[in-house]
Amino acid sequence: MPRLDDFAILFDASYCIGCRACQVGCKQWNDLPATETQNRGSYDSSYLSAHTWLKMSYHEGLDKDGEVYWDFTRTSCMHCSEAACVEACPTGAMNYRPGGVVTVDQDWCIGCRNCVQACPYDAVHFDEQKGVVQKCTFCHDRIANGLAPACVKACPTGALRFGTYGAMRRAAWERVEALKAEGYTEANVYGLKEMGGTHVIYVLLRHPSTYGLPIEPMTQRHKVAVDWLSAGIAAAALGTLGWVIARREEVSGGES
């Protein structure tokens, strides 16, 4: 669980207009180069990469009353409390920093990309020139000096807010209550339980799956335990099968 005085960002999808000012603010502050985009048949043309740490995703469809919706959500590092990237990292280069921030130490990272494969939010990427991974830093160079992260600063509608975890979580709950009163019965807060509680929390108008967010992602620790167990059973089952057949033939063959 995040501590109440940790840093936190609140993204409120009900205020977001999809202008991508945050995406541009992130690029500018972090000195990230432009990347080629790709027309995939919608306005959603960018993707997360070593040079794009924050991207707005657009989701369109019909809700259950047949009304068209076009919703926007933030995709970037969630700064998990039980972060898959940290637990997958073999060197400790990816690690928790004070205030709940997760960053990579680029002088210690060996570029194995295990964190890239492990993150359920697709938030870490490999920089081929540098040979190490890069991701959202929570603008630690800004927040350590009392400034809000660049994305929050750039947001013109108040859809992004920055503060302590306790304050942001309270604001999220209040906002969901207000939305429910307005008739958005499915409004919910995302990120309170996911990956041990994330330091970026979302207020959503609809079920998280409509925003393409992972539902109840398993923590890395849990996955690793289950998968070693599976491998253990496999080794016992297949090993016995193969070894016994090979052995039996050899013994009987030797005797005949």
Added chain:
Amino acid sequence: MTGGEWGIYIVLYFWLAGFGGGAFLLALSQRDRWLQRVGAWLAFLGVVVGALLLVIDLGQPLRFWHLLASFRPVSVMWLGSAFLFLDGIALFLLLFLRQWPPLLVWAAAILTLLVVGYTGVLLTATARPFWAASPLIPWIFLASAGTTGAAVLALFGAEAGVHRAAFWLAWVEGALILLHLVWTYPSATPAVQALLSGSLAWAFWGFVAFGFGIPIWLEARKKGLWLAALLVLAGGFLLRYFVVYAGQVGYLI
């Protein structure tokens, strides 16, 4: 799409560690001392060449020692490197000793099994649905280590027992792959489609025909066993190839 995928070096490493380790473990079931030594050599080469490939694959190869300077057993990558390192030492000792102390043989066997097994766990413990949605990748990799390991031993003149083991493991392997595709189809549809009819179809169907169908046919007729062994080995490579790449379809490639 964004680069940095686990690519050909990883595929080669999985393949070498698989057949080398499989050969060693199967050879231990045989009384033939020479064959056991051949198995140990193959496993040792798999571990050494494999470790080199892994280091080359790093974004910062010269920092590989950071792995040894850390202790992070939850990370499958870390644990795997530790197994690889220890297995290399155990196998090296075996190659040196004329008489094999049983304890050392056990240690080398268990470490080899862990090296082969962790490669599957490494893929399964990720957020990529084609690898993670079913728990079967370790099963498939272990079965394939058995079939490809038996194939190399066959090339070195192993007797009927190894052939029988390979024959039955091949059927199990085929069934596991089929089950895995069905299991992961709902959550990893683009990956499965890439295998069946898309960019990876050549590797997948190549495996089905040359790494599975033809060798089983030959083996059942006890004809062209050399050819069968070579095809199984090549098939093991295609298998690692399509598994590694399919997991990243739509994400990194």
